[in-house]
Amino acid sequence: MDLVKRLVFIGGGHSHAIALRLWGQSPLKNVQLTLISDVTHTPYSGMLPGHIAGFYDFAETHIDLPSLARYSQAQFCLAKANFIDTEKCQVICNNSLQIPFDYLSIDIGSIPAVDNVIGAKEYAIPAKPVPIFREGWQEILKKAVSNPNNPLNIVIVGGGAGGVELALNMQSRLAKILNSSSNLNLSLIHRGKKLLPAHNNWVGQRLENIFKQRGIRLYLSTDVTAVQADRIICSSGLILPMDYTVWVTTASAPSWIKASGLLTDEKGFILVNNYLQSLSHPHIFAVGDIATIPDYPRPKAGVFAVR
Numbered sequence: 480m481d482l483v484k485r486l487v488f489i490g491g492g493h494s495h496a497i498a499l500r501l502w503g504q505s506p507l508k509n510v511q512l513t514l515i516s517d518v519t520h521t522p523y524s525g526m527l528p529g530h531i532a533g534f535y536d537f538a539e540t541h542i543d544l545p546s547l548a549r550y551s552q553a554q555f556c557l558a559k560a561n562f563i564d565t566e567k568c569q570v571i572c573n574n575s576l577q578i579p580f581d582y583l584s585i586d587i588g589s590i591p592a593v594d595n596v597i598g599a600k601e602y603a604i605p606a607k608p609v610p611i612f613r614e615g616w617q618e619i620l621k622k623a624v625s626n627p628n629n630p631l632n633i634v635i636v637g638g639g640a641g642g643v644e645l646a647l648n649m650q651s652r653l654a655k656i657l658n659s660s661s662n663l664n665l666s667l668i669h670r671g672k673k674l675l676p677a678h679n680n681w682v683g684q685r686l687e688n689i690f691k692q693r694g695i696r697l698y699l700s701t702d703v704t705a706v707q708a709d710r711i712i713c714s715s716g717l718i719l720p721m722d723y724t725v726w727v728t729t730a731s732a733p734s735w736i737k738a739s740g741l742l743t744d745e746k747g748f749i750l751v752n753n754y755l756q757s758l759s760h761p762h763i764f765a766v767g768d769i770a771t772i773p774d775y776p777r778p779k780a781g782v783f784a785v786r
Contacts, residue, residue, distance in 0.1 A: 492586035637727030638669025730779035
């Protein structure tokens with residue numbers, strides 16, 4: 480009689496969602512599948528800007544993981560993984576739950592680096608994980624709806640694709656709520672010399688012109704040194720008053736990945752081979768932003784992770 484192998488997925492990212500769907504269509508024999516996720520609904524990041532702008536509602540932009548798990552005949556475990564015991568082959572979760580595995584796949588995305596700026600962790604709303612950002616966004620919307628005549632100061636830190644998309648779509652949504660466009664003071668701070676540094680100069684210049692036309696204040700070549708409860712402080716001496724700060728900076732990996740003993744790059748992302756296997760633990764796989772293929776480095780952005 481064949482032994483049952485235990486396959487565990489950590490995270491309900493895009494790759495795992497696709498794998499679960501395909502598994503439901505054609506399950507493998509003698510494999511027990513478990514999905515660990517700290518949320519029941521995972522967002523499709525490509526639709527997030529449209530959700531922020533109000534084009535799509537929650538149900539249209541999120542995948543129901545428990546339903547998907549049932550379809551694939553997988554066990555769904557609502558928990559947050561915070562350590563991998565690679566010797567005992569167990570995933571340790573925040574509720575002290577220990578889940579054994581023979582094979583493990585990790586698809587948990589990335590988070591903005593906030594530890595290097597004073598107050599960012601306490602006062603800024605990170606763009607990822609998306610559920611945490613969405614909670615902050617709902618708070619912003621609630622304040623705008625409750626006080627449409629009051630000024631609203633929002634600062635976005637980070638001028639990559641994520642920061643630019645959020646700035647434009649947040650303005651589009653809030654402009655429909657506030658009674659006057661002058662009530663919205665939206666600023667974007669970027670340490671680089673141009674927006675979207677990974678794109679050509681025409682794209683960056685075009686977006687700068689759009690920001691100017693739409694009244695979004697842009698501060699380039701500016702480093703944020705501290706975030707306080709009501710203001711942003713920059714190395715140039717610039718101080719911006721704010722009600723909310725949205726953090727969309729360089730991607731980082733959760734510290735528990737490296738603490739688990741997996742081989743990582745200098746930023747803490749799991750190093751994998753061309754088959755997405757950990758270079759240090761071949762029975763562990765990683766996909767999406769959390770993984771780095773040394774021979775094929777890619778930006779930590781959803782479109783590249785899916786590709």
